[in-house]
Each structure stands twice: as structure tokens, then as C-alpha cells.
Amino acid sequence: xxxxxxxxxxxxxxxxxxxxxxxxxxxxxxxxxxxxxxxxxxxxxxxxxxxxxxxxxxxxxxxxxxxxxxxxxxxxxxxxxxxxxxxxxxxxxxxxxxxxxxxxxxxxxxxxxxxxxxxxxxxxxxxxxxxxxxxxxxxxxxxxxxxxxxxxxx
Numbered sequence: 001x002x003x004x005x006x007x008x009x010x011x012x013x014x015x016x017x018x019x020x021x022x023x024x025x026x027x028x029x030x031x032x033x034x035x036x037x038x039x040x041x042x043x044x045x046x047x048x049x050x051x052x053x054x055x056x057x058x059x060x061x062x063x064x065x066x067x068x069x070x071x072x073x074x075x076x077x078x079x080x081x082x083x084x085x086x087x088x089x090x091x092x093x094x095x096x097x098x099x100x101x102x103x104x105x106x107x108x109x110x111x112x113x114x115x116x117x118x119x120x121x122x123x124x125x126x127x128x129x130x131x132x133x134x135x136x137x138x139x140x141x142x143x144x145x146x147x148x149x150x151x152x153x154x
Contacts, residue, residue, distance in 0.1 A: 011066055013040050015059055019067045023113035068098050069119055102127070102134060 011019065016039070018031065039048070051059070065075050082094035098104065106127060107118040121127065125135040 015063055017063060019063065020114065023117060067115070068104065069115055102129065
């Protein structure tokens with residue numbers, strides 16, 4: 001499965017938030033959101049209507065899906081796990097599940113410049129977890145060490 005299909009910066013512009021989907025370009029002044037701070041399309045530069053509550057919830061869901069690279073099916077599975085949790089509130093548990101994915105941990109550790117590159121690196125098996133080669137985005141509960149295998153990867 002690909003991380004984000006289609007033009008990445010167009011999706012950031014449509015949501016109005018920099019999702020940092022492109023590695024270095026998202027942080028540079030050449031970012032599409034800085035150059036054109038309005039939504040894409042013919043009528044993008046015109047004033048937007050205020051969205052409904054459903055529209056705001058849908059935008060927040062799309063932000064999460066795009067920034068973490070989830071499909072709708074995978075997002076639904078994570079949401080059901082979060083709703084069924086009894087210890088903490090569902091939104092906190094959802095973010096906890098997403099932050100503990102291997103590709104996100106690799107991105108947060110600074111091994112790679114973006115989450116999409118982290119997804120590729122983990123799926124190719126460039127990292128070991130507790131000295132075992134792992135190549136999927138498992139949710140990590142007990143992390144002791146994450147080691148980079150390939151130096152030529154970056």
C-alpha cells in the first residue's frame with residue numbers, strides 16, 4: 001500500500017494545514033501552502049463557507065489519515081480499538097496507538113525525514129526492534145532498542 005496517493009501538497013492545501021507529507025519541501029519557503037495559502041482548484045482563492053460540524057469532523061479525520069498514512073479501513077480498526085478501551089479516553093488512546101507504530105517511531109527518532117520515507121524503510125526491513133528484523137508497522141508496546149541496519153539507506 002502506498003503512503004499517500006496523488007499530489008501531496010494539494011492535499012495539505014485543501015485542508016489548510018501543512019501536514020509535512022514531503023520531507024524537506026514542507027519546511028522550506030517553496031512549500032505550496034506558503035506560496036499559495038488558499039485551497040486548490042478554480043474557485044480556491046474565493047472566500048470559503050463555514051463548514052458544518054460534520055465537515056469539521058471529516059476534515060480532522062482526513063488530517064489524521066493523511067499525516068499517518070492510513071487507509072479508511074485501517075483507520076476504522078484503530079478507531080474501534082480506541083472506543084473499546086476502558087483505561088483512557090478514546091481520542092487519547094487513538095493517538096497513542098498511532099504514535100506507537102514502528103514507522104512513526106522511526107520518523108520521530110529522526111532516522112528519516114518524513115513518515116512516508118519511514119514507511120518505506122520499515123517495510124523494507126532496514127530497522128531491527130529488540131535485535132529482531134521487523135518489516136511491518138506493528139504497534140510497539142515494549143521497545144528497548146531500535147537499530148538502523150542499513151547505513152546506505154539515508
